[in-house]
Amino acid sequence: MDIKEKFGLRLKTLRKEKGLSQEELAERSGLNRPYISGIEQGKRNVSLEVMEKLAVAIEVGIGELVNF
């Protein structure tokens, strides 16, 4: 599994733990839903700034997002 796939699974796990849909996460983070979906499918090489948006939206530290 490459790092994009690991990140995608981690995001999906955290999102579900928070009881959020992809749509809700999209709204909170200011990213669009297809992009969130692409990340979770391991297709996106996300940047620091995107990670920060996701972390804030899910209310975790950035370290939690790459804790795999």
Added chain:
Amino acid sequence: MDIKEKFGLRLKTLRKEKGLSQEELAERSGLNRPYISGIEQGKRNVSLEVMEKLAVAIEVGIGELVNF
């Protein structure tokens, strides 16, 4: 300080702890020295794949790189 600046400082700290020059880190990571320099100056919005290269080169987990 924005997240790119935080990441840059963290990278610089870890690189120095390992006793590596920017040139050595560039060689180990397969990135070029000006790019490493730009990251450390907080100018680069690095991606997951770049973080992985840096983490492997410095011999730390990716979580360590964003531990700020």
